[in-house]
Amino acid sequence: MDAIVMYPSPAIGHLISMVELAKLILNHRPSLSIHIIVFDPPYDAGSTAPYINKVYATIPSIIFHHLPTITLLPSIISSCQIPETLTFEVLLLNNPNLHQALVSISNNYTIFAFIADFFCYAAQSVTAKFNFPTYEFFTSGAGCLSLMLCFPTIHKNTTKSFKDMDNLLHIPGVPPMPAKDMPQPFLERDDNVYQYFLDATIQLPRSAGIIVNTFESLEPRAVKAMTDGLGAPDGPLPPLPPLYCIGPLIASDNRGGSSHGGGGGDSDSKPEYLAWLDTQPIQSVVFLCFGSLGRFSAEQLKEIAVGLERSGQRFLWVVKNPPQLDTDLDSIFPEGFLDRTRERGFVLKSWAPQVEILNHDSVGGFVTHCGWNSVLEAVCAGVPMLAWPLYAEQRCNRILLVQELKIALPMVESENGFVSSTEVDKRVREFMNSEEGDSVRRQTKAMKNEAKAALNKGGFSCVALFKLFESWKLK
Known part of the structure; x- marks a missing residue:
């Protein structure tokens, strides 16, 4: 054979x-x-x-x-x-x-x-x-x-x-x-x-x-x-x-089904995050997910939370515990964060079916670590990216995505790699509500068609x- x-x-x-x-x-x-x-x-x-x-x-x-x-x-x-x-x-x-x-x-x-x-x-x-x-x-x-x-x-x-x-x-x-x-x-x-x-x-x-x-x-x-x-x-x-x-x-993710996910059945059988996505306006949600190995310090997680809350944007955020710290998310986030953002935000611990979420009609942007698998998944879903590299070749990928392919905007970190809540707030707003954001959105949708072809x-x-x-x- x-x-x-x-x-x-x-x-x-x-x-x-x-x-x-x-x-x-x-x-x-x-x-x-x-x-x-x-x-x-x-x-x-x-x-x-x-x-x-x-x-x-x-x-x-x-x-x-x-x-x-x-x-x-x-x-x-x-x-x-x-x-x-x-x-x-x-x-x-x-x-x-x-x-x-x-x-x-x-x-x-x-x-x-x-x-x-x-x-x-x-x-x-x-x-x-x-x-x-x-x-x-x-x-x-x-x-x-x-x-x-x-x-x-x-x-x-x-x-x-x-x-x-x-x-x-x-x-x-x-x-x-x-x-x-x-x-x-x-x-x-x-x-x-x-x-x-x-x-x-x-x-x-x-x-x-x-x-x-x-x-x-x-x-x-x-x-x-x-x-x-x-x-x-x-x-x-x-x-x-x-x-x-x-x-x-x-x-493809473990779950099949349409862009609204769930693998069939009625809405009662859907995971909570998908049911929540179904209630959000089209292309209104920023999806934050950083790969299987992407973890942040407790301090960085707090800054992301503060920035997301200030931005006023809808978000679905996949959060992993910081390295060597197994604790409840409430103790990491600013006090009352989950309650204050409950109507427009959803925090999902540890794992999410990324392809399924990217293909949901409500998702309008993807904050990503720039791993190449994630990049291609976003392109195939027609979802533009906010590029936040963490390791490996991801900083090179950010330059390619932002400057060459024009399907992402950059997240800008300090010398030590830290990203402030001010930067998160500014970039997420810009991403979802600016001509620059609209431009990368149009280019990504064009690339989705090119990928299919x-x-x-x-x-x-x-x-x-x-x-x-x-x-x-x-x-």
Whole structure:
């Protein structure tokens, strides 16, 4: 039987993107078997077991293979400031286990291709011993990919850490990028994670092709820069293998149903937040949600609460407890906040079905951490963004969303990353009641139509997918 093997990074957002790629492939080539090799990271990357079990139970053509757990020395774990370092450490140690898994799969299947997450670059030294091509899957956008591809050249041209640089970086296809807005793991040149990412970006062009979770009409300048091999003063692009922009790949939430959610049934069966949304005017609600790992200090949560109350805008806010603090929300918020905002606000603790809420008619704006999955979900729902990056490559994404794609307005933080209640109030008002807000709203709705067109027969992403199949000799 013919098979494709996939190797995602363990973070839940990366795993979901890889599974969505698997589903897309199976929709067009249902005779294939897809094998996803997973492993546990030595830190909390978000629980993946319930998600894997659900996929396993509903899509028999997707088979999961769990690699043995790697135990890192306590000294390595305690010395790491950035979780991505530990992911790279485990990936390197996992290569013998990966080799064994591929041998086992090869005994019963003909493997046509191996697709590795960008983080899993070390797998190429293993897959080179087999008779199938290896592709890189880049779960962020084309603008961020262009930055990654230029990283080795930028590294050669300077001896400073990005955190100590005040200049702009000129990268093909994206606006000038402040050095301090480079992805968080890139900022300190002497950190181990910097070297891991440097190795990963050097390896990218050596793959048989790069699959990107974007669509050409969303990021035309960045895609053109890479396909045309354009150069720039700070970062000439290396010769690239074929680029396959096959997005937007987004996951549907656990609940099905219409834009008013709920998975059917009468209104009494709806979750409280959906029933509340149903009572709000169209496009009047600001939705605040910051991803599976996005947490704020108690002090920052108070500032958000004060800013939202002052703004007078309707809001639905998903709140996680601050790190190492398990307490009632009433004790974190200003006294009486929940009572005073009860008519125009709804606070939801810990989790929400983001796609379902974004597609609700009442939602008119999305305050987001700029994770790429969330960006694509907002685009597909036609909901503009207020960009508040927290970690990883999210500061780069903010520049792209605000300056290049023009589908977001920026939240402006202080030097230490703190956002005042005054800023929250000002930006939320501007977002919902200004010409700037209306402009990004119009642009996002236009991109929603472009996203739909890209996936239709003859669309950019559909054509790219079939070119990918041709490279695998799949008819």
